[in-house]
Amino acid sequence: MKLFYTPNSPYARVCRIVADAHGLTDALELARVPLRDTASALIPLSAMGRVPVLVNGDLVLSEARHICAYLDEKAGTAPSVAAYGDWPLVASEAAALAFLDAVTVWTREMRRNEDERSPFLLQAEEEQVMRMIGHYDGVLEAPAGSPPLNFETICIAVAMGSLDFYELALNWRDNYLTLAAWIDAYNALPIMRDTVPTAAAMNLFTR
Ligand SMILES: N[C@@H](CCC(=O)N[C@@H](CS)C(=O)NCC(=O)O)C(=O)O
Incomplete structure (x- = not known):
């Protein structure tokens, strides 16, 4: 799994903290990208060019909350994200x-x-x-x-x-x-x- 991020993005920071809490740091490759740069390696994957974006195979997932829910599923332990119903x-x-x-x-x-x-x-x-x-x-x-x-x-x-x-x-x-x-x-x-x-x-x- 690859997480496109910038070091100072608060939304990417949330995802990095959840990954760490799940013990998934080693499973998550961090790819630092520039923002508002048409040459960014992220843009061909995600036209918005915003971070964070998580890529796993064909899956390109944006939105910190969805990325954290995905990390929850991968970890299979106590989820970080609230379940609909709660x-x-x-x-x-x-x-x-x-x-x-x-x-x-x-x-x-x-x-x-x-x-x-x-x-x-x-x-x-x-x-x-x-x-x-x-x-x-x-x-x-x-x-x-x-x-x-x-x-x-x-x-x-x-x-x-x-x-x-x-x-x-x-x-x-x-x-x-x-x-x-x-x-x-x-x-x-x-x-x-x-x-x-x-x-x-x-x-x-x-x-
Ligand atoms: N709703 C998004 C917000 C993501 C977001 O706003 N990311 C900012 C960095 S903190 C960004 O990539 N901005 C680039 C731009 O606006 O061009 C999430 O929850 O992940």
């Missing part, structure tokens, strides 16, 4: 993915030249993100032992990692102590440290 879990997973989407839109907009940024978009995303931070501070509890890794928790942890990396929602830790303790438990995991976004891997326009 609607409360499906709902909280969808909220976590929407949170990651909002963080990603915000960080993407902030990487544009200052005079090109949309104040409307920045305000809308900041409001959504801050509401979700307040929500998670109210409903999450710092894990007593090893933090539970599933699609929902990983999306939240990766979203918070993006905020910290791009220095958005600065000082959120001052007001949201429960969420801060929760995220500290995740950030201490080796796979979280190994996949953290870096300035070296940063591409101003394409992530």
